[in-house]
Amino acid sequence: MNILLYNFVQFDDQGSPGGGVSVYLRNLVNELINQGHNVYFLSAGDRYDFFRKEPFLKFYSEGRLTRCIIYNSPFIAPSASSFHRPDIFTSNIEINSLADDLYKEIPEIDVFHFHNIEGLTFNFIENLRNIYKKSKFIFSVHNYNLLCMQVNLWYKNEKNCLDYSLGENCLNCVKYNDISLHERKVKFIQTFLKERIMNKSKFYNGFYSFLRIIFKKYRYLFNLKNNFFYDENSFNREGNSKKFEEFRLKNIYMCKEFFDEIICVSERTKEVLIKFGFSSENISVNYIGTKFYSNYKKTVLKGKFDDKITIGYLGYMRSDKGFDFFLDAIESMSIDLANKINIVVAAGYRDQDTLDRLETLKEKFEYLKLYNGYNHKNILNILESIDVGIIPVQWEDNLPQVAIELVSSGTPILTSDLGGASEIFSKDTKFIFKHNDVNDFYSKLEFLTSNPGNLSLFWRNQINIFSMDSHLNKLMINYYNC
Template structure:
């Protein structure tokens, strides 16, 4: 069996972009390559740009680690920038013939493939899903690690402040992002980085930083000159959406920009329903959200991600009680200091927790520090809580030490977080989880007493108080709990999915199910956290997606 895996960023990326999806892609490829009778190829697209050559092309990856060079490829100069917020709402996300043709050429030259598994579509036009028209025997699998097909911001997280349950036919998308990047700056940044990396100058080195910064400043001034002189000089404003009419090259169609967002969602959903054999959702909740927005339920299958931490489940055992002998409870937050992840909701809630409850809680926070203000707020908690411990980021091999005294993990997400890796990592160590009612983390414990209403501090505090008062029993939690999937478990399910026959083109779905956006469900992951408001700084930081 020959499998092509796709994600927008290389799974061995020096800059560690792509968050949990990158980790998952690396683990999956390494595990699959160890299997007899399976060969793997990997392709990425949307971040490598060559300032010296125009037009998209595919090639073997020539930069970064030397590991797996025989199977790692990329599309250079893709017409679709990745990640998605770098080309927010660009209609090339659905149709871009030149890039689609390069993708098809890659399949012809490196296939035939039994399976093409998309772990994302960012960096490619959705038209590439039509590959079965050229390769009818190939099985097309699409994994939903985020909500990119129905949300160009990918997280259904409106204006970085609220769960997006209805995009109002695209009108909410018009005002979603607080800052939209100049795509020329992004392409120039990617071009500078690409050419430095090809010459062996790797990100994180002094030489890279010294080369990248000055080059970007020059590029920024060039684009600024273009904006001031060329655009200003023509005395006209470009319509928000414009395309040639079928009858004239002089007249151009002008329309409100929200219509392009409505078309985007409809086109993405139709492409998936029409051309994919299976849509794998990393939790049941993701499937609920996907079907709400039009993905055909018949295509949806839950496929929990395997984790290398699954072995911890057999190596550890549940504690007998949630509280320690002194009556205190140690709760832990791991992850990003981001609004959508619920970090600031948690801070706000802890700051308003009644003193008698706070005095019985030990706090553990393991998160890369955002700024001094966050540190000041964390430090101030020590006046009221039994203790406060903080780690400014962490490595996975440090988790056992960091979590050794933790009684309860907290997953307070404010969006439909597909299934956070940190939740799986704590759960695998028999640490029960208190989760919001959004996203897939709640499925790990599957116990109402350990779920609170998202963004509801009062409900959160009620749940904690019940635990402190001995009204919540761990026996019920672990009876309901789902054992974490190992990589072997996940690979077994993947291979079963891959082995099924491809849907004949004649039987592929041609209609998109009606959606009901008044139903409950949906949100998103904030790929924007940490980006500067300055265009050049934003290009230099180039944020990664969490998944």
């Protein structure tokens, strides 16, 4: 089959921009090619050219893989970079003709499989659908970009977003002004460096990774400088809220009319979409596969601990991921409970204040080990000392990659009640606590520490971990039959 996959960045870009979706797509691309399919990988919103201002499409062929890159998209990705401009997605027509260019170059595409809409426009997708009348159009929902320009339904960086009030709440959701033009300038430089120094040598790749850190820090400081909330009287409030309302309504329409199948990565994701107005007629669930599945089949499942239980937090030091909840919880934990627990934190360091708080906790806990992030090379070594992973997400995290990685490595998880992580172990309530409820979190830890054998109860549930091969077989049913 000829299969086109879409994400706003190429699946193997240096530094893994795109997070867990890119991790999944790397595995998917390799599996599709191994099975003999031709893969076309389209990206947009991430590459910008110094010398040509209008949008254009370039192709790069590598055997069964062809990269298709849209340069100079008007909708800068990720969508948080264009947060205040949802109208660009809903009404801009600048890249419409690129759908025709794609058809001229690749007229035979059996399946279009989108993994988000960041970097594209509604009119481009509509034009693509009209040109490729015989192709299947599938959308996999890994986040909530269809509903939210922040992609995670996380209001004011404080709480789960339950009602956007027809776009009214979106106006004051983020504290920074429109940064899209600034982000475009940064991406001009990034594109220039990426295409001229990446993959030249390990030195150049390391140099580019260093520059990415500098750009990330620069973005943070720039946004901090432009910190603000909209003044009630400074602009047309109703007109601007309508832009966010139209963004959501057009995506609901698009998924119903343009796509043959909407695939959710968890049942909870499906529930959230339907709750916010998406049609249930063409929505299904297909849990993603993982290359860690082979680990799961041969690993020793952790079912007990010795003197103390070691809990581990892996991922990002972000409030939506639950890190701030976790840090507050261990700081406030009673001495009696703290004496039964060791702690491992493997997350990219956020700031000195956070590190100072963690260092202070070493006086409270007999063992507290810190890692400045983790990767697939060192995760197994880190997990050797962890008895149970903590997934304290405060948003409807669709299906956290870290939860899959932990369970695949034989480590039970204790999760909040939001998102799809609890579906991995069939929602056994013994391993679920109410989000943002520190007392319920403590009660579940008390249960686990009360008897070393209680940990083994995790594995009595149906464990939903799947190989990429198994996942792809299910995906092929969607490709052929939808």
